[in-house]
Amino acid sequence: MKRIMIIGSGGSGKSTLSKQLGRVLSIPVHHLDAYFWKPGWQAVSREEISAIQQQIFEKDTWIIDGNYSATMDKRIEAADTVIFLNYSTARCLYGIVKRRIQFHSKTRPDMGQDCPEKLDLEFFMWVASYQKNKVPIVREKLKVANKIQLLEFKNPRQTKNFLKNLS
Template identity: 40%
Template sequence: MQKILVIGSPGSGKSTFAVQLSKQLDLPVIHLDKLNWIDDKNTLNPAGFDELLEKVLKKDSWIIDGNYSRTLSKRLDYADTVIWLDLPKTICIYRIWKRYIKGKMTKSRTYGNPIKLEPGFVKFVWNFNHTNRPIILKILNENKHKKVIILKNQFEIEEIKKQF
């Protein structure tokens, strides 16, 4: 495994998992949010994002974490493995609230750690498995030659880490 995609709902633990996996496998980690966001309010236009992503994809090895379903098929063209953190929505909602509160208390920010929780974002996370899972499944089914690991809970996540 030299080119790994880590996908899943916001709050599923993609970034944390990708960083841990990066340390274990000695592969660089790329966070799509860091590529896309210019600052707290502005993102790159799609063409600018696609240009940066293309440069990353052509590298010899990487772990890329993030959803960005618009570019999932393109990323799959280059990836050899997909790890899908397919966790229950209640866990994801809990984690985004926890991350938000922790950020407020410590006055620290990380990517994916919003200054405020927009109702639209919370609704997106709540509905992610209903609206986005079918899209992800369709794209993955179109790429059956890829190795896909689907992890449904924290126990499975911890177990897979032991295998790397």
């Protein structure tokens, strides 16, 4: 595990896992949200996020957390390990509400600069529909990933046990 891609619904704990895994394995962590969002929640172009990821891919080791289905195929190609946090909708909704309370009027450390935590209806609905609308797409994309290690965790306990066994 040297080139690790972490995906899953908003609120599943991708950023938390990537930081923990980075510490355990001594691998640099890259949060796609921090690259994608410019101050004031302004999105970068698809070309810019692709170029940023390409620079990361050129390194020997990395952990990248984030979904961004437009560039997921490239990450799958470059990764040797994919960790899919496929938690229940209720768990992920809890995660985004908890995060909103925890970082009220503050920018998370894994987010782009000057992007204070928010919880709008669009994002809530994206998380609420992730299992129905996004998981089938993710599964389809992962079908071609036969040369990589695929780890899928259905709940935080499985993820915690995975980390514990690595330590």
